[in-house]
Amino acid sequence: VQVAILLFDGLTALDAVGPYEVLWRMQDAEIAFVAAEPGPKWTDNRALALVAERSLSDVQQPDILVVPGGFGTRALLADEALLDWIRRVHATSVWTTSVCTGSLLLGAAGVLQGLDATTHWLSLDRLAEFGARPVQERVVRQGKVITAAGVSAGIDMALTLAALAAGDDVARAIQLNIEYDPHPPFDTGSPRRAPPEVIERARAGSRAAQAR
Amino acid sequence: VQVAILLFDGLTALDAVGPYEVLWRMQDAEIAFVAAEPGPKWTDNRALALVAERSLSDVQQPDILVVPGGFGTRALLADEALLDWIRRVHATSVWTTSVCTGSLLLGAAGVLQGLDATTHWLSLDRLAEFGARPVQERVVRQGKVITAAGVSAGIDMALTLAALAAGDDVARAIQLNIEYDPHPPFDTGSPRRAPPEVIERARAGSRAAQAR
Numbered sequence: 001v002q003v004a005i006l007l008f009d010g011l012t013a014l015d016a017v018g019p020y021e022v023l024w025r026m027q028d029a030e031i032a033f034v035a036a037e038p039g040p041k042w043t044d045n046r047a048l049a050l051v052a053e054r055s056l057s058d059v060q061q062p063d064i065l066v067v068p069g070g071f072g073t074r075a076l077l078a079d080e081a082l083l084d085w086i087r088r089v090h091a092t093s094v095w096t097t098s099v100c101t102g103s104l105l106l107g108a109a110g111v112l113q114g115l116d117a118t119t120h121w122l123s124l125d126r127l128a129e130f131g132a133r134p135v136q137e138r139v140v141r142q143g144k145v146i147t148a149a150g151v152s153a154g155i156d157m158a159l160t161l162a163a164l165a166a167g168d169d170v171a172r173a174i175q176l177n178i179e180y181d182p183h184p185p186f187d188t189g190s191p192r193r194a195p196p197e198v199i200e201r202a203r204a205g206s207r208a209a210q211a212r
Numbered sequence: 213v214q215v216a217i218l219l220f221d222g223l224t225a226l227d228a229v230g231p232y233e234v235l236w237r238m239q240d241a242e243i244a245f246v247a248a249e250p251g252p253k254w255t256d257n258r259a260l261a262l263v264a265e266r267s268l269s270d271v272q273q274p275d276i277l278v279v280p281g282g283f284g285t286r287a288l289l290a291d292e293a294l295l296d297w298i299r300r301v302h303a304t305s306v307w308t309t310s311v312c313t314g315s316l317l318l319g320a321a322g323v324l325q326g327l328d329a330t331t332h333w334l335s336l337d338r339l340a341e342f343g344a345r346p347v348q349e350r351v352v353r354q355g356k357v358i359t360a361a362g363v364s365a366g367i368d369m370a371l372t373l374a375a376l377a378a379g380d381d382v383a384r385a386i387q388l389n390i391e392y393d394p395h396p397p398f399d400t401g402s403p404r405r406a407p408p409e410v411i412e413r414a415r416a417g418s419r420a421a422q423a424r
Contacts, residue, residue: 013232013233014390020225020226020260021226027420031257040263047243048232048263049262050260149391149393150389150391151389151391151392152391152392153393156394156397169413170413171398172406172410174417176333176401177362178226178401179312179332180363180396181361181365181396182392183368184387184393184394185368185371185372186380186384188385189388189394191388193393194388198381198384205386
């Protein structure tokens with residue numbers, strides 16, 4: 001099972017690393033970190049680089065595609081070479097997936113037309129621009145297309161995907177291997193339950209991070 | 213607030229990236245990925261490299277130290293130059309933390325002597341070798357030393373730490389920014405609740421991963 005995880009400058013590291021940490025544990029998984037130009041790809045805050053070893057042309061028919069998000073997606077929404085690659089990969093993929101604003105790239109490639117889909121709560125409205133129906137759920141599956149909510153939701157998405165691709169027993173054991181027994185210290189992880197002042201602070205934090 | 217995150221070959225990527233994704237969102241956080249030799253550091257399965265930009269000698273007095281785990285920790289348990297660095301950093305740090313088997317490195321440096329501490333459930337027994345009292349909790353705080361359980365527990369640890377270092381309001385907003393509203397598909401993330409066959413499969417998975 002070949003898993004292609006797209007990297008680009010301005011990505012959110014956890015969007016890519018959460019699914020990676022789950023999916024490589026599937027037996028016979030082969031993980032390929034791909035980018036338009038191989039090499040180090042810097043995160044949204046430029047504090048960390050993840051290395052892409054493969055180019056898009058190296059990886060043409062992965063079984064699973066994972067598209068992470070991050071501020072860097074904006075510059076790619078009109079990148080026809082990348083969108084073409086996503087379309088071609090999606091034509092033969094078994095699963096096409098995204099985390100956070102990675103779904104905007106799937107949308108721009110036309111993959112989400114007529115489908116329910118999700119993304120980071122701050123960008124949810126934008127999905128309609130691509131003919132998708134925005135849904136505020138953590139993991140949204142429509143046939144072979146699976147979109148996840150913001151950042152940390154990629155872990156839940158990947159465990160769901162591992163269950164679909166390799167069976168529940170495999171996914172259950174992977175969940176134990178990564179000791180995914182979450183105990184968040186607060187109940188503010190969803191805008192549906194966070195109080196208004198937390199939502200306002202999170203919006204301001206996101207704006208400040210973009211400005212940097 | 214300077215945050216030093218240690219990288220080394222054979223690390224588990226999510227151990228480092230989970231805390232990173234939380235802690236950089238603290239206002240005025242400066243994240244430094246450090247390694248004995250700067251450059252790309254390969255994960256346990258050699259599918260991904262994270263780039264360390266700074267050397268140990270570059271970063272002498274960070275406010276926060278994060279030590280991730282992974283199979284690569286074994287080769288470092290007798291690395292006196294690294295253990296010395298950990299000891300010196302710990303002498304002036306505000307918070308000294310670990311994720312997964314990163315706590316074995318803290319232990320080898322003498323930091324956990326006489327303290328409650330945790331680590332990945334598969335390595336819990338090893339903590340006693342370093343004079344620590346093994347505790348099967350997700351996040352264990354003893355004064356300024358915070359250890360987290362396996363892999364994904366670093367996210368919970370870092371949110372706890374962000375609350376301690378920057379206040380609950382900051383941590384609540386960060387939790388919303390990373391949309392950390394976990395919905396694991398199974399209830400097998402802890403060995404305390406996973407059924408025996410899942411535990412056996414997870415052990416076998418870990419052995420197979422080490423053998424690769």
